[in-house]
Amino acid sequence: xxNRPIGIIDSGVGGLTVAYEVMRQLPKENFIxxxxxxxxxxxxxxxxxIFEYTLEMVEFMLKKDIKLLIIACxxxxxxxxxxxxxxxxxxxxxxxxxxxxAAIKTTIKNNVGVIATEATINSNAYKKTLEKxxxxxxxxxxxxxxxxxxxxxxxxxxSKTERIVESxxxxxxxxxxxxxxxxxxxxxxIKEVIQKKMNKKIKIISSGEETxxxxxAILEYYGLINQSTHNPTYNFYTTGNSMFFxxxxxxxxxxxxxxxxxxxxxxxKI
Amino acid sequence: xxNRPIGIIDSGVGGLTVAYEVMRQLPKENFIxxxxxxxxxxxxxxxxxIFEYTLEMVEFMLKKDIKLLIIACxxxxxxxxxxxxxxxxxxxxxxxxxxxxAAIKTTIKNNVGVIATEATINSNAYKKTLEKxxxxxxxxxxxxxxxxxxxxxxxxxxSKTERIVESxxxxxxxxxxxxxxxxxxxxxxIKEVIQKKMNKKIKIISSGEETxxxxxAILEYYGLINQSTHNPTYNFYTTGNSMFFxxxxxxxxxxxxxxxxxxxxxxxKI
Numbered sequence: 001x002x003n004r005p006i007g008i009i010d011s012g013v014g015g016l017t018v019a020y021e022v023m024r025q026l027p028k029e030n031f032i033x034x035x036x037x038x039x040x041x042x043x044x045x046x047x048x049x050i051f052e053y054t055l056e057m058v059e060f061m062l063k064k065d066i067k068l069l070i071i072a073c074x075x076x077x078x079x080x081x082x083x084x085x086x087x088x089x090x091x092x093x094x095x096x097x098x099x100x101x102a103a104i105k106t107t108i109k110n111n112v113g114v115i116a117t118e119a120t121i122n123s124n125a126y127k128k129t130l131e132k133x134x135x136x137x138x139x140x141x142x143x144x145x146x147x148x149x150x151x152x153x154x155x156x157x158x159s160k161t162e163r164i165v166e167s168x169x170x171x172x173x174x175x176x177x178x179x180x181x182x183x184x185x186x187x188x189x190i191k192e193v194i195q196k197k198m199n200k201k202i203k204i205i206s207s208g209e210e211t212x213x214x215x216x217a218i219l220e221y222y223g224l225i226n227q228s229t230h231n232p233t234y235n236f237y238t239t240g241n242s243m244f245f246x247x248x249x250x251x252x253x254x255x256x257x258x259x260x261x262x263x264x265x266x267x268x269k270i
Numbered sequence: 271x272x273n274r275p276i277g278i279i280d281s282g283v284g285g286l287t288v289a290y291e292v293m294r295q296l297p298k299e300n301f302i303x304x305x306x307x308x309x310x311x312x313x314x315x316x317x318x319x320i321f322e323y324t325l326e327m328v329e330f331m332l333k334k335d336i337k338l339l340i341i342a343c344x345x346x347x348x349x350x351x352x353x354x355x356x357x358x359x360x361x362x363x364x365x366x367x368x369x370x371x372a373a374i375k376t377t378i379k380n381n382v383g384v385i386a387t388e389a390t391i392n393s394n395a396y397k398k399t400l401e402k403x404x405x406x407x408x409x410x411x412x413x414x415x416x417x418x419x420x421x422x423x424x425x426x427x428x429s430k431t432e433r434i435v436e437s438x439x440x441x442x443x444x445x446x447x448x449x450x451x452x453x454x455x456x457x458x459x460i461k462e463v464i465q466k467k468m469n470k471k472i473k474i475i476s477s478g479e480e481t482x483x484x485x486x487a488i489l490e491y492y493g494l495i496n497q498s499t500h501n502p503t504y505n506f507y508t509t510g511n512s513m514f515f516x517x518x519x520x521x522x523x524x525x526x527x528x529x530x531x532x533x534x535x536x537x538x539k540i
Binding site: 025026027028091097098101102104105132133134135136209212213214216217218220221225229 | 296375479484
């Protein structure tokens with residue numbers, strides 16, 4: 001039972017930043033990854049679409065007998081986590097609360113910036129989560145609609161990337177924030193560029209790292225840590241073209257994925 | 271129900287490093303703190319004594335209708351956490367796993383040092399916890415029997431403190447560790463001296479900060495975050511002299527405690 005896989009779902013390849021942290025921080029765990037590349041990005045979709053697409057991914061995962069589900073997409077987390085936690089009988093972790101908690105631990109001035117997709121920012125999920133825990137935290141939200149398409153197009157460094165990052169984020173340097181949450185799992189891929197363009201003193205929180213750690217806590221708490229000494233297995237699925245997914249993952253992460261399978265999930269709407 | 275307090279227990283004043291982090295990271299939560307100052311330090315006691323004393327503290331806490339228990343003492347965590355989690359019907363968090371998880375996230379070379387009391391080191395709890403999650407982590411243990419008596423005697427800086435810290439820890443600088451866990455909740459009080467005496471590149475993990483954060487995760491996960499807008503209340507109890515406890519806390523933390531009550535817990539043995 002303990003060697004059942006963790007399920008990781010995302011709108012595309014961004015959630016791989018979470019998957020790699022799971023590999024690193026939980027090296028005994030098996031996982032299955034599903035990226036809904038066909039319908040990516042979720043950040044510009046409406047609430048009903050995000051809800052429907054995410055539920056379809058969850059159904060796919062539940063058939064794989066996962067022991068824990070990680071919603072490795074901030075937008076999907078913002079719109080579905082509460083519903084899923086109420087209706088599905090396995091532990092489920094999103095990426096928003098772990099990032100929020102890390103920011104609460106890190107901030108000294110209680111001034112936190114959040115950058116994310118339009119849909120995540122519109123959901124106000126980070127602000128609500130931060131304020132629910134600490135009402136004295138002041139939150140500055142900033143939507144970055146260009147970042148996911150830019151990253152999915154392979155631009156993670158160089159002058160074009162720097163120009164887009166700078167023009168999107170420069171106004172944040174005038175705020176009093178001492179902590180910045182990367183509220184989209186794609187953003188760790190451009191973390192160096194973001195750090196370069198932001199005030200040096202601002203500490204950057206990557207939800208991915210924090211989510212892997214919180215997954216570890218929840219697995220431990222439920223007595224679900226894998227005890228097998230076999231090498232872990234990782235299976236990757238995409239709703240898009242498997243070669244495209246592999247190549248993009250290789251380009252972005254400089255690490256090759258062993259097996260990527262292209263799948264059709266029920267009711268896929270493009 | 272949600273405004274029920276968190277219970278925090280420790281062998282003495284060291285657990286206040288956890289309590290202050292709970293105040294900071296969970297500012298809406300009420301808590302009750304109990305320090306078993308009369309029988310401190312636990313680090314030099316045997317297994318049966320540690321077990322018995324901790325259970326007496328837990329019984330006191332359960333009568334206070336707490337919603338979550340934090341064992342803010344590494345030694346007590348090492349010897350009782352598993353038993354308590356199996357036998358008591360509220361969520362219980364120790365300080366070892368949160369510190370271990372933070373170290374796993376932080377270490378790059380998979381080489382981690384642990385400093386703690388003799389009893390904690392002898393339990394091998396950190397090594398077991400780290401290796402359970404990541405078998406490739408190499409752990410160097412170092413018992414520091416002089417630190418708790420030194421801190422409880424009020425020495426947290428100055429030449430005497432520096433001399434003791436240096437002579438205890440200097441051998442660790444020859445190891446390949448890149449991360450050092452403060453495996454005793456007293457040790458954050460001498461964190462600056464420790465950092466000064468250790469190789470600059472070694473990152474220091476304070477279980478207290480990490481435990482408060484993991485408490486936040488568990489409360490959130492169980493839907494137990496306090497929603498009241500009243501100012502939180504903090505009650506402090508000691509098995510020793512309340513004035514002594516207050517003064518020591520004031521000296522160590524430069525923050526005064528509102529109410530400290532001296533109590534007798536059942537079967538107290540000196």
